[in-house]
Amino acid sequence: MAKFYEQLNDSLRQFIAAQQMFFTATAPSKGRINLSPKGMDTFRCIDNRTVAYLDVTGSGNETAAHLQENGRMTMMFCSFDRDPLILRLYGEGRVIFPRDEEWQDLYPLFEKLPGERQIMVLAIESVQTSCGYGVPLYEFKGERPTLKAWAQKKGETGITQYWEKKNKTSIDGLPTNILS
Numbered sequence: 001m002a003k004f005y006e007q008l009n010d011s012l013r014q015f016i017a018a019q020q021m022f023f024t025a026t027a028p029s030k031g032r033i034n035l036s037p038k039g040m041d042t043f044r045c046i047d048n049r050t051v052a053y054l055d056v057t058g059s060g061n062e063t064a065a066h067l068q069e070n071g072r073m074t075m076m077f078c079s080f081d082r083d084p085l086i087l088r089l090y091g092e093g094r095v096i097f098p099r100d101e102e103w104q105d106l107y108p109l110f111e112k113l114p115g116e117r118q119i120m121v122l123a124i125e126s127v128q129t130s131c132g133y134g135v136p137l138y139e140f141k142g143e144r145p146t147l148k149a150w151a152q153k154k155g156e157t158g159i160t161q162y163w164e165k166k167n168k169t170s171i172d173g174l175p176t177n178i179l180s
Contacts, residue, residue: 005127007048020140023076026066031172034062044109049124057115065170067093073122084132091125115151
């Protein structure tokens with residue numbers, strides 16, 4: 001049932017574009033695995049071997065810490081409509097901060113969002129599809145406004161203070177370099 005590809009193709013890129021949510025998974029060499037759902041219009045296919053998403057401030061910053069430690073990352077897209085499919089992207093991820101030169105090239109691909117903190121880039125090593133027959137049907141009703149409203153209320157200074165308190169290290173104590 002599973003099929004592997006070396007890179008994305010037009011059909012898989014169209015599937016990604018139709019999804020309202022995706023998941024990221026990373027893990028340090030020692031410590032907790034992090035699996036995060038992502039929403040909003042934050043994901044972009046750069047080319048058939050490179051994808052990226054604009055990461056916004058959250059309760060933790062595990063992905064940034066893990067990618068800087070070892071780069072391992074999996075992304076998953078899952079169809080919740082009548083046409084079942086699961087798509088996994090495996091590869092090496094890295095973090096691009098606003099202070100990095102590459103930010104200037106990537107950031108214009110995204111809509112500005114309150115609380116944005118970094119861009120996660122994945123160099124795809126392999127792509128896998130599987131049936132998704134066991135995934136239930138769900139209907140997308142819309143985005144939650146909560147995160148955007150929270151970040152707007154905090155403002156830039158409040159977000160930076162939040163990063164200082166909650167986003168400088170992972171739950172396993174690894175540095176995220178968000179404020180370096």
